[in-house]
Amino acid sequence: MADTYDLVILGSGPGGYVAAIRASQLGLKVAIVERERLGGICLNWGCIPTKALLRTSEIYHYMQNAESYGLKADNVGFDLAKVVDRSRKVAGQLNAGVKGLMKKNKVTVVEGVGTVTAKGKLSVKQGDKTVELEAENIIVATGARARDLPFAKADGKTIWTYRHAMVPTEMPTKLLVIGSGAIGVEFASFYNDMGADVTIVEMLPRILPVEDEEVSAFMDKALTKQGIKLLTGTGLEGLAPSGSGVTAKIKHKDGKVVEETFSHAIVAIGIVPNTENIGLEALGVETDRGHIKTDGYGRTNVDGIWAIGDVTGAPWLAHKASHEGIIAVEKIAGGSPHQMDKANIPGCTYSRPQVASVGMTEAKAKEAGYELKVGKFPFIGNGKAIALGEAEGFVKTVFDAKTGELLGAHMVGAEVTELIQGYVVARQLETTEAELMETVFAHPTLSEMMHESVLGAYGRSIHY
Missing domain, CATH: 3.50.50.60 (FAD/NAD(P)-binding domain)
Structure with a gap:
């Protein structure tokens, strides 16, 4: 006898578990199937633990350059095992947090390898045992894995x-x-x-x-x-x-x-989508180079089968997966969510220095036929950046000269992965240069560079 739900989600990464929580909030009876660890690759092996490692290397860099801040730090070193252990503990803490969220939101967690056997039906293999699930809707959120070189498979050694x-x-x-x-x-x-x-x-x-x-x-x-x-x-x-x-x-x-x-x-x-051996071929679910084809709500060509996250294609980002999950669930529940607009998805690289962007590059905007106004402001012109000892980088904004629409924003420098959200909100609200110019930015902050970049696009920069 199959266990019956309103929705079954295959995969518990940032797309799957967020979709499960939102579905529960909307009154749906939900089960989530996971073959490894709750939170998926992002939480356990990607976004979060890598940032823990990068935080360690950032601090190590500062310690090695302590003299530039008037400090002394002699014989600086590190213990690699402890560096890795800290990263794994961060991932473990968040994995436990997702478990708690599933329990709090009354989401049934089914451990095992899931396969869609028919529309509305899913089998989960748990060793020698198989559990059968049924649901009117199934969301595939199986993510992706690292792509190997065709001539050299990763061995984990060298x-x-x-x-x-x-x-x-x-x-x-x-x-x-x-x-x-x-x-x-x-x-x-x-x-x-x-x-x-x-x-x-x-x-x-x-x-x-x-x-x-x-x-x-x-x-x-x-x-x-x-x-x-x-x-x-x-x-x-x-x-x-x-x-x-x-x-x-x-x-x-x-x-x-x-x-x-x-x-x-x-x-x-790059990555390879996890679409093999989960039953999609037999159902006739359409794919493009392995990625599941969906509309702006996450619907596939097969009624009752939805897909979100990395398995649906670029950009392969956790926050894109989460947002897709919420859109799909709200549509399933009978709501009227906005379709996914990939142009408003920010991209972040957490290197030293950091990189962040949203919308069109200057080149793409020109290719699209826009007449542009472009502003650029350097970190060296910002008091907070100089005080932090982080005076390298810039903020660049690209506007439609005719309408004032913010077409894109591009940043490189300290903490730009936090700053970019200001421009993301501006694009979501369809803000023009006029509103951005009239906005008061706190002083001294790095965010003042965002204001100066906008002003610079229109020949009004104050500090550069």
Whole structure:
């Protein structure tokens, strides 16, 4: 006899567990199926524990540069095992928090490997036992996994994915990072600050290729200054364990292939959606290169089957998954939510310095045919940034010259991952430059640079 629910959610990452809570708030009887740990990759192996590691490397960097603040810190060092242990404890604390939220919201948690067997039916394998679930609606929130190189599968010893890179048993001495998206740059930043000799290989012409070109150029200079070797427009033709390390065949811009040995390599070339072996093919659920095709509410082409998060495609971000989950659930419950607007989803990279953005880059806006007004304000012109000793970076805003619409905002520098939300709210509220100019920003704050950037787009910057 199957257990019956109004909604069953397959996967408990930031999309799945948030959707479950909202569904419960709306009066639905909900079950969530998870094969590993509540909270999914983001909470246990991604967003949160990586930020714990990056916080450690940030503090370590400050300790090594204490003299610039008038302080003394001699014989600075670290215990790698304790660094990793702190990160894992942070993840464990939040995992326990999600368990508590499921209990508080009366969400049934079913542990095991779930498969959709028919419309409205799902089987969960728990070792030798199988549990049958039924629901009018099923949300697939199975997420994604790291993509392996076709010629070199990660072994967890010298060839790592992000998952291995978060729990190192030894510190890399010479590290190769393959890919310069957010994940690659964050790990490069962490390991460089902790003392490793780091090289990034990027096939495309610039690092952080989805960001505004000025941001990429700034990060190129900043990371190079920190000692990271950047090889853009460069391919990888081979990677194999070699002795106690790994040997890479790197094809440079001039076409020359050079072999170089590293102690470790991190593969950060993208993700693969977890859509295999969960019953979607038999139901005829449409996919595009493995990602489930959905409308703006999370509906698939099969009635009663919904999908959210990384499994549905870019941007592969936790907050996008959570918002998609809420939209889908409110639609299931008979509400009238707004469709997902991916143009208002912020992107953040937690390297040193940080990078954050929302909306169109200047180049994309020009391609779209807009006449632009662009403002840019440097950190060196901000009192709070100078006082913090963080005077490198800038804030850039892109406006439609005809309407004053904020088309995009792009930041690089200290704490910009916190600042970006101001521009996200502005875009959501369809604010123009007029409202932003009239807004009072507290002094002294880093956020004043946001105001100055807007003013600068219209020739009114005060401090630059």
